[in-house]
Amino acid sequence: MARPEGMTATRSGDDRQPAWRTRDAKELAELARRLRRRVIGLVAPTGQGYVQQGLGAADIFAVLYFAELRLDPADPRWAARDRMLLSTAHNTAILYATLEARGLVPEVEGYCIDGSVFEINASERVGSAVEATLGSLGQGLSVGAGLALSHRRRGSDARVYVVLGDGELQEGQVWEAALLAGSRRLSNLCLIVDDNQLQCEGHSDEVMLHAPVAEKFRAFGWDAHEVDGHDIEGLLAAFDRARSLTDKPTCLVARTLPGKGAAGLEGIYAHNLKLPPDVAESALKSLETVQEF
C-alpha cells in the first residue's frame, strides 16, 4: 500500500525490503493511533472482538509490521518474507487492522459476521497474511520454531516472530518449544510475550504465578528481557538486538496496558468487554490525536 498521507518515513536501509518501512517513533505512534481507531471501528458494529487486548498490543503491531518485518504487500507469499505468527489468534481486531493498513489484506469487511473470512479467531481463510491457524493456545511457538529450523536448513535469512499471550504461558507446549529453540540456538526466532495480564478467569498473575518470565526463558537458553510494550524506541532497540544475535532466540516480555490510549477503556482489565456506541464514540474521539509518550 502507499505510505499514509503525512508520512515522511525513510527506508531502513535493507535493500531486500520492497515495502516502505519507518523507524521514526512519531510516525509509528501515529500508525498505532490509526490502528487503535480501527480496532474500535471493527468491534463497535457487532460488539464482537477483543478490544482491550487489541488496544494494548497496537504499539507492538505497529512496530512489528511497519518497522521490523521484511515483507512485500504486492507479493504476500514472497519466500524471503519474515513470518509473523499470532498465537493468541483471537486478538484479531488489532491483527486485521494492521494487515489492512499494511495492504496485506483488502479492506476488512464483515468482521465477525457469519460467512466472512474475517472470523474472530484468525484462520488461513483470510489468505496468506495469516501464516498459520493458531488460537488453540500453546501451538504458535512450535510452528514458529519449525519455520525457523526450516529457514536455517535452507540457508534463508528470513526471521520468524511469534506473539504469545502471557496467559498462554500456562500451556505446556510453549515450554517444549522454548526448550527446543534454546537448545538449537534458533537466533532467527523472536518471541514477543504480550504481557497484558488478561485471561478468561481474570488477572493472569492471580490465576498462575508466571513471574519471572524473562528469567525462565533465560534459563532455557534464550536472550530474554522485559520491555515496555508501549515504548516504541524501546521496542525498536529490542528488535535490533534480537537481529544482531547469532546464537540465541529472543524473548521480549512486553508489558502492555489493556485499553491503552482510549478514554474510558484504558486500564480496564476485562478479557471480554462490552462496547456500547457511546463508549465507542468517546474512545474514538480520544484517539483523534496521538497520546504523548
Place this chain on the structure above:
Amino acid sequence: MASAADDLTVEDFSARSASAALAEKHYGNALLAAAQSNPDIVCLTADLTLPTETDLFRDALPDRFFQVGIAEANMIGLAGGMARNGDVPFVHSFCVFATRRCYDQIAMQVAYPNLNVKVVGVLPGLSTLLGVSHQAIDDIALMRALPNMTVIEPSGPSQVRKAVAAVAEHVGPVYLRMKRADGTEIDVAPDASPFEIGKVRILKEGPDGLLLGCGMMIPVLMDAAGRLEIEGHHVSVVDVATIKPLDPAIVELAAAAPVVITAENHSIIGGLGSAVAELLMEEGVARPFARIGVEDVFAEGGTTPYLFERYGLSADAVIGVYYAKLEG
C-alpha cells in the same frame, strides 16, 4: 576391547525381542530411499530413532534429521511450520504418542491446513510389552476422524516399502501405522504391483465369505482362511491397507459374500470395522457381519502372541465368529 557396558547396552528396545536388532529395516530403508530422491523430505523423531528405524536417515542425511526430544506436541507444531516452508516432514514416534498425545496439534497444524506432513507410528495396537500406556488401540479412530487425513496400515515387508514410496509421493497429511520389523514378518502374497493408496489388495479369493483386515491381522486372516479351506469353506482375504479413504470396491465384494468379517489390531470402535460397517450400511449391503478387534477394553502388558490370543485377535477367534455368523 569392548567394555562390559558396551556389551550390555542396546540403543533401542531390541533386548525385548531377540531378533529385532538383526532385522532388515524395511521402513528405514524405504524412507531413506524416498528422501534421497526428494530433497524436501525431512525426518523428525521424538527420542525414538532406533525404534523407528530412522537411524539410517540420521546417519545418511544428518542435515535433514531433527531429534526433537520427548515432546510430541511440539514435534507436530515444528512439522507444521516446516511443511509451510516447503519441507515434507516425516514425524516418528510410537503410534500412541504420535496420535493421541498430540491430537489437537495434528488437527490444527496438519489436518486443517492440509499440509504435507506424514505422521508415522510404530507399535500398533497390542504389539508391545509396555502395556496400556504404549498400546495404541484408538489411533486409527482418531486419525480417521480428521478431515484431509489419509490413514494407512500396510502388512509385510514389501508392502511397507511400497507404502512408504506411495506416501512420499502423495501430497497431503498421512498417518502411517505399522509394526517395526523384527525379522518375523513375511509377505503373505508378494506381488510386483505398486502400493496404491485407497485400493484394496485381494490376497485370496473364495465364494464362502469375505475376511477384511490390515497390518498384523493379515497373517492371522490367511491362517484362518487356510484352516477354513481344509474344512471346506473357501473365503476371500482382502488387505485393506488404506483405511481412509476406504476403497468402494469393498461394497461389491461384500455384496457377494455370505459372511463379512473385519479384523484389526485396534479397538473395534472407530477403526477398520467401523469404516466398513458405515460403508456397507450406507450402500444398503446387509450381510452377516462381525468385527474382530480389541473389544472396547484396555489391555495389559505382555508378549504379542499372548495378547493377541487373550484379546481375540487370533485365527481361532476369526473361525469361531465365521461359523457363528454362517449359522446365523
